[in-house]
Amino acid sequence: GQQLNQSPQSMFIQEGEDVSMNCTSSSIFNTWLWYKQEPGEGPVLLIALYKAGELTSNGRLTAQFGITRKDSFLNISASIPSDVGIYFCAGPPGGGSQGNLIFGKGTKLSVKP
Amino acid sequence: NAGVTQTPKFQVLKTGQSMTLQCAQDMNHNSMYWYRQDPGMGLRLIYYSASEGTTDKGEVPNGYNVSRLNKREFSLRLESAAPSQTSVYFCASSEMIGTAFGYTFGSGTRLTVV
DSSP: OOOOOEEESEEEEEEEEEEEEEEOOSSSOOEEEEEEEOOOOOOOEEEOOOOOEEEOTTTTEEEEOOTSSSEEEEEEEEEGGGEEEEEEEEEOOOTTTTOEEEEEEOOOEEHHH | OSEEEEEEEEEOOOOTTTEEEEEESSSSSSSEEEEETTTTEEEEEEESSTTOOEEOOOOOOOOOEEEESSSSSSEEEESSGGGGOOOOEEEEEETTOTTTOEEEEEOOEEEEEO
């Protein structure tokens, strides 16, 4: 089946640093979603992308829909301790907008004060 | 607060015991889902219900059953728990299946089978 590959698997950074992570697929996606899961909680939607090349921001977070439609990127600027968590990419497979979401395995972010 | 409510939050079962995980949403969503999350494995879909009255298998359905009781409620049952079912279980809902607006998740049920 289709898979989403996230990298890196984990990151250990200093407070104030910028963070970059990505998500790739061998198939085309028409929608990319980025979720954050804090310890002991369920994932929460951060950003949704609907168009190739689209760049969308949510505070210090910026996500991009890759022009090949096979990848997406999430950047966090000036990280703070509350950015700690697991970041998941997700999307409906098959090049459409329907069908169950599939999720990447996540990038675990740790921030040292 | 509006959202997805899961009960219980924690549960310990002995191998062979049965239990039902409850999920309710108050957002008038049509579709509901059950996922399990294991370290390094991400979120894997167990069962889903595209609309009231329908249920379908996801990626890892073996050992589980579900019931869409009404539009609000979607339960997950383990008939005979096994240690391999030790996991964190998440319920989610969405306006429609695969919606580009994403899913709303509950806070999870941490299940340990000994």
